[in-house]
Amino acid sequence: MAADTGDVTCAVCHKTFSLAEVRRVCDSTPGTQAALRAQLPDIQPDQHVCLPDIARMRRLYLEQLLEKERGELTALDEQVLQSLETGTLVADEPDAGWDDARSFGERAADAVARFGGSWTFILLFCFILIVWMLVNATGFILGRFDPYPFILLNLVLSCIAALQAPIIMMSQRRQEAKDRLRSENDYKVNLKAELEIRHLHEKLDLHLHRQWERLASIQRLQIELLEEAARGDGARN
Numbered sequence: 001m002a003a004d005t006g007d008v009t010c011a012v013c014h015k016t017f018s019l020a021e022v023r024r025v026c027d028s029t030p031g032t033q034a035a036l037r038a039q040l041p042d043i044q045p046d047q048h049v050c051l052p053d054i055a056r057m058r059r060l061y062l063e064q065l066l067e068k069e070r071g072e073l074t075a076l077d078e079q080v081l082q083s084l085e086t087g088t089l090v091a092d093e094p095d096a097g098w099d100d101a102r103s104f105g106e107r108a109a110d111a112v113a114r115f116g117g118s119w120t121f122i123l124l125f126c127f128i129l130i131v132w133m134l135v136n137a138t139g140f141i142l143g144r145f146d147p148y149p150f151i152l153l154n155l156v157l158s159c160i161a162a163l164q165a166p167i168i169m170m171s172q173r174r175q176e177a178k179d180r181l182r183s184e185n186d187y188k189v190n191l192k193a194e195l196e197i198r199h200l201h202e203k204l205d206l207h208l209h210r211q212w213e214r215l216a217s218i219q220r221l222q223i224e225l226l227e228e229a230a231r232g233d234g235a236r237n
């Protein structure tokens with residue numbers, strides 16, 4: 001250990017770090033300490049461990065915790081653990097770039113589905129139907145090209161229905177994929193928040209415990225001083 005330069009050796013990877021880059025084993029949270037002890041059974045509380053190793057141990061601890069509580073880890077859980085270890089954001093915008101990445105067919109499907117599900121479409125369609133029937137009933141302008149019972153109109157309607165259904169389904173499938181991405185993102189953010197809050201709790205508990213210990217030792221010191229003072233007074237009298 002190069003103690004004269006203020007550098008310390010990490011107990012896990014045995015590399016040399018400055019004091020700002022390491023943490024004592026007893027200063028890390030209980031979960032991280034447990035993972036450290038599982039890896040290195042004879043590690044001492046006053047030994048130093050570098051921050052990357054602390055992050056790695058914390059990840060190991062959380063991995064075991066998740067596995068114990070829920071069984072197999074999913075790819076999403078792995079992503080969350082990875083982001084916890086590296087300290088990167090897990091939330092991404094599922095909507096960003098989604099609409100721009102559509103192919104021409106997908107854009108057309110979305111446009112048809114949007115138009116097909118609007119009042120404009122319904123009113124326009126009713127208008128066309130009425131005009132078609134009126135023209136063929138009266139022979140006005142175009143003559144009776146599709147007389148009662150409007151068999152050509154039937155064919156046109158069937159064709160429109162047959163085409164519209166798969167186009168709407170296409171658009172819905174894309175919407176579903178988008179929703180799935182969104183819910184996956186929500187899951188990751190929630191899991192990460194839960195784990196971070198748990199970590200925060202552990203840190204706070206550790207801190208409170210330390211403070212309580214310090215307070216108790218100060219109190220002990222005060223009592224000793226008082227006793228000493230009382231003894232001194234007694235001897236003088």
Ligand SMILES: [Zn+2]
Nearest residue numbers: 010013050053
């Ligand atoms: Zn290390």
